[in-house]
Amino acid sequence: MAVKKAATQYWSGRVTRESNALDLEEGVFKLATPRAVALSLRRSALASRRRKAAPLASAMAMLNFYINRAGKNLSRERRRVLEAAKGELRRLFTAPARGGGAGGTIPR
Secondary structure (H helix, E strand, C coil), rough: CCCCCCHCHHHHHHHHHHHEEEEEECCCHHHHHHHHHHHHHHHHHHHHCCCCHHHHHHHHHHHHHHHHHHHCCHHHHHHHHHHHHHHHHHHHHHCCCCCCCCCCCCCC
């Protein structure tokens, strides 16, 4: 019988906690709404000085990494929230900048 490693020893958990690209906020992937997850990832991506890609790409990569590594262990509802967060991320990064001048509105 194989001995299962403690959760702290899995490389994927370490990547989520100690990513060299983004310093994630605590519990980002457990937030209740897709918008909350996306806003947290956006804040982390914009604040990072170590990322190697554009902020949207970095945030999306972390979200996809988490979804893929969690795999079958994600509940249907949690997967739905995280998948919907991808669309929210895209919307947040493509919304026009705040400020005066012509342009659209910032989605809320």
